Structure formats: structure tokens, C-alpha cells
């Protein structure tokens with residue numbers, strides 16, 4: 001196990017959003033957190049990354065408690081890509097290089113620069129390397145933020161709707177890249193996503209959140225239409241097409 005989320009209770013202004021939530025993620029696994037708008041998916045990712053402190057519960061990454069770690073140590077273990085990304089006036093190259101910060105000692109080395117180059121290539125961003133990120137489209141910026149998280153070389157990637165601004169081709173490419181990196185380097189990724197078909201195509205396991213708790217979780221082949229109906233209130237059929245899980249609403 002690489003990530004162990006234990007009994008998280010967290011909320012805002014006295015209102016609990018997550019009311020005792022547990023799950024684990026193993027090495028080499030892409031796990032998708034699913035559930036309706038406002039159920040607490042972003043809150044959960046921000047809590048795992050120690051940006052929000054829960055009322056109770058624990059988050060262990062490689063058996064270490066994130067709430068007892070220094071910021072630099074958290075950044076070595078967890079790479080977080082937010083749903084909305086802020087763009088200052090810096091080039092894409094510099095923005096990605098910032099991902100190396102937790103690993104830098106005195107200065108940037110050749111190896112850091114090579115890693116940045118590699119990530120820009122991996123995400124098809126070479127031609128935008130010197131473009132300022134505040135002059136980029138939403139999708140381009142989303143890819144820059146994913147590249148930055150990759151060069152951070154964390155054990156766990158946390159990705160909040162990583163494909164929300166991307167066109168179909170880019171969605172497929174990014175999710176393929178994430179899945180490849182996770183499987184190749186035996187990391188883990190926890191993503192949130194609204195597109196169920198993309199989620200089941202590119203993740204190994206799922207967690208459905210309902211009313212502040214894990215409603216059900218499992219491997220993709222364990223998904224049933226009842227789970228989706230219970231969580232979203234929508235009846236669906238689940239088809240298998242060319243080895244993929246396809247969710248079709250019946251309304």
C-alpha cells in the first residue's frame with residue numbers, strides 16, 4: 001500500500017463534508033474518486049495533500065503521516081494538480097522547472113533541465129516551452145501543471161479533474177500518459193473525474209463518495225449499474241465494448 005486514507009472527517013464553517021472516509025491505494029494503481037458535484041472530492045484531495053487539516057483521521061503516504069511532514073517532504077511524496085490553475089507571468093519551461101524545487105540543493109542541474117525537457121516532450125508542449133503561461137489556453141495550462149507534477153517525481157499524483165479543459169484527443173493522451181507513468185514507475189495516482197467512461201477506461205479502481213462517506217469501491221470489473229443509480233440517481237446500463245466499460249444512461 002502506498003496511500004492509506006483513514007477515517008477522514010473534514011468540513012467548512014462547522015459543516016462536515018466528509019464524515020469518516022477511508023480507502024487505500026496500492027503501488028502501480030490509478031484510482032478515480034467519483035461522486036456528484038459538491039460531495040467533497042476536491043476537499044478530499046486537498047486534505048490528502050495536507051492543504052486542509054481534517055477534524056480527525058489520518059493520511060499516510062508510504063507509512064508516513066502527511067500532517068507531521070514539512071512542506072518540502074510533502075512535495076517529494078505528493079504531486080497535486082488543482083482543478084483551477086493560477087497562471088503568473090513565467091514561461092512554461094520555468095513553470096515546469098518549479099516542480100523540481102523540492103529536490104534542488106544549491107542550483108538547477110543538467111539532470112533537472114533534462115527532466116523538464118522530458119516532461120514537456122511527454123505532454124507535447126515543446127513548442128510552447130517559452131510561451132508565458134498567462135497567455136495559454138486552459139487546456140495548455142492544464143498540461144503544463146501536469147508536467148510540473150511529473151517532474152516533481154512524487155510517489156502519489158493527486159489530479160483534480162485533470163482533463164476538464166482538454167479536447168478529446170488531449171484527454172486520451174493525458175490519461176494514457178498518467179496511466180503509463182504510474183504503471184512504469186510503480187507510483188500511484190488519485191484522480192477525480194466526472195466522465196465515467198474516461199474514468200473506467202484509464203483507472204484500475206474506483207471509489208464512489210455519497211453523503212460524506214465511501215458508498216462503494218472496487219476494481220473496475222466490479223462496477224454495477226446499481227452503484228451508479230444509487231450515487232447519481234440515474235439508471236444506467238453497463239456495456240462492454242472492445243474490452244472497455246461503457247456506461248449508458250437509460251433516460
Ligand SMILES: Nc1ncnc2c1ncn2[C@@H]1O[C@H](COP(=O)(O)OP(=O)(O)OP(=O)(O)O)[C@@H](O)[C@H]1O
Pocket residue numbers: 012013017035036037038039040041042043044
Ligand atoms: N472554501 C470553502 N468554504 C466553504 N465551503 C466550501 C469551501 N470549499 C468547498 N466548500 C463546500 O464543500 C462542499 C464540497 O466541495 P468540493 O469542492 O470538495 O466538492 P466536489 O465534489 O469537488 O465538487 P465538484 O464535483 O463540483 O467539483 C461543497 O458543498 C462546497 O460548497
